[in-house]
Amino acid sequence: MKLPRARPACLAPNCFSPSALLYQNFVAPYYATRQHRLSSSAPAPEAAEHKSPKVSPKASGCSNEVSFGEERSIAQAKIRYFEKDDQNKEKSLKDWKKQVGPAPKSVEEWNKVLGPAPNPSDRDGLRDRRGLVHASETYVEQLLLRARLACDAGEDYAPMLIRPLSGRALIPEQKWPWSAKAPQANPDAMSRLTREINDFYEYAKPTRAETFARKNLVEQIRADVRARLPNHILEVFGSERTGLALALSDIDLRLVKRDDLDQQASDKPPTPEERRDALRNLYDIRYKVLDGSKNAARYFEPTVRHARYPLIGVQDRGSGLEVQVVASNDTAKQRKCIQRYIEEYPYIRQTYAVIKTMLDQRGLSDVFRGGFGSYPLFMMIVVSLQQQQNQRRDAAGALINFLYYWAYFRTKEKGVSVSPPGHFDKKENPILTDTLKAKLDAGTIKPLPDYLLSLRDPADETNDLGRKATSILHAQATLRYLIASMIENLNANKRPSLLAEIVGEAYSRDRVRREKLTEHGLWVQQQVQKSSEGAEEEQATAQSTPHETEGDIHGFLEADTKLAAPVGIRPARKKKRYRQHEIRYTVNNEGDDFKGIDNREGTPVLDQPFTGTLRT
Incomplete structure (x- = not known):
């Protein structure tokens, strides 16, 4: 029987695997030049002229040479997390500004740069609805991006009408949940619009x-x-x-x-x-x-x-x-301000749901693309109700007020204050912090374009809620079209949905996501019920006295919800058995009793105080 041959072993103090040697001689000489080639326009040096790093800096006697192993350890010590999109953010913006050139000053220039806007009724050149969806999203994205670049450069741009994004399935208006079954049954168009807004709110809010x-x-x-x-x-x-x-x-x-x-x-x-x-x-x-x-x-x-x-x-x-x-x-x-205005205008929730959907379906609700956030949008609705009295005192009158007021508001001349309500000269009284005022006086920063909206935050008088809405000109052009279309539909009172021009194909675009969310919610309910049944059996056999504590499970102190949240339920990947803790709680004194199971043994169940009863 032969003995196994002994494997050769390297006894050097700086031994390393053959793969590291291959990396040093065949990969490392080209790695730096490749990165250099991607980050600059300088010609890359020849690979033969590049010397590979030495194995040991001590052996070479040069302090500036680092071995591959030490270079890797130093790189790991200095590693910093970064996002690929943020890494070259400034460079990409500069490149974009060079490529796009000056902002279009007319509708003809927009059409020349971006082409005509996609029309949902015209499918020539598009294979299916997916192509139409992609084309509409790309068109709106380009509009908002160029408007933002023009604002960053201090330039003006021509306002464009932004139509709703296309859905993957064309669903008739008659099948929308909020549409009227018989449009001519109600001769009062405004009353019908109020009912339709309320029905849309019932559809849009979470089930x-x-x-x-x-x-x-x-x-x-x-x-x-x-x-x-x-x-x-x-x-x-x-x-x-x-x-x-x-x-x-x-x-x-x-x-x-x-x-x-x-x-x-x-x-x-x-x-x-x-x-x-x-x-x-x-x-x-x-x-x-x-x-x-x-x-x-x-x-x-x-x-x-x-x-x-x-x-x-x-x-x-x-x-x-x-x-x-x-x-x-x-x-x-900010939360207290919102609650105060919700109590003052009970119908503002329904109006907010319609207007928020209107912006969502046009890509105008993304703050990072120059859109309007939820808090500024809510305050814009409040301003329209303050400055233009709603004679009807309902959601339909509030919607008409919003469309008309902001469609023709002169953003270059006036600013708006929510509390106290009123207008002010934005040039004489700009909304700035002391730091920004000092920088403007010193000339270190440039003032914002005069067409941006100046909306003073009622919770902080130095906060301008409209400074990030670079798409304000596109939004006003869209609102002018919508108010004219709304008046025409109200006078005719024949369309199945009076909100069709406002919300667009919201039902078609959101249907798949709503179905997925509902399916996931039903699965969560089933898991909670199964866990609670098992906990009841375990509690019945335990004969232990429950311990009760009071508090708030989420901190949703002002939330208008009928359900409290169950503990995070997720599919188990491995079949393991843990000691279960039962959680019972009720909300709003409605008698509903929900239970959840926390299977993470040794982990605190709640972050914050808890409203209801906790049994462990």
């Missing part, structure tokens, strides 16, 4: 199953982030907190330290140190939580965006909902 899916997603992300950042919590804010969220609205979560919850809210933006800490935490969430090995299958395309308040956006695969985790200040003042 019971969709509410379960939304609340479950909140708890799911909270649990994932809590495992990585135990000293931070995610607080719900925005439309989800105020009760204005629609079924497919984004969920906004504020990342805040537990120790900072009781501190007084600050209106000032974060300091550079605070922004660096916030970005570090957001990148940690992006790479270690949302894009980690355990959660990569649950989330889709997490992206960090650098703004005044940095944030990370991600989409949940199960529900299809988008979530934004923002490192922002407390929004309690």
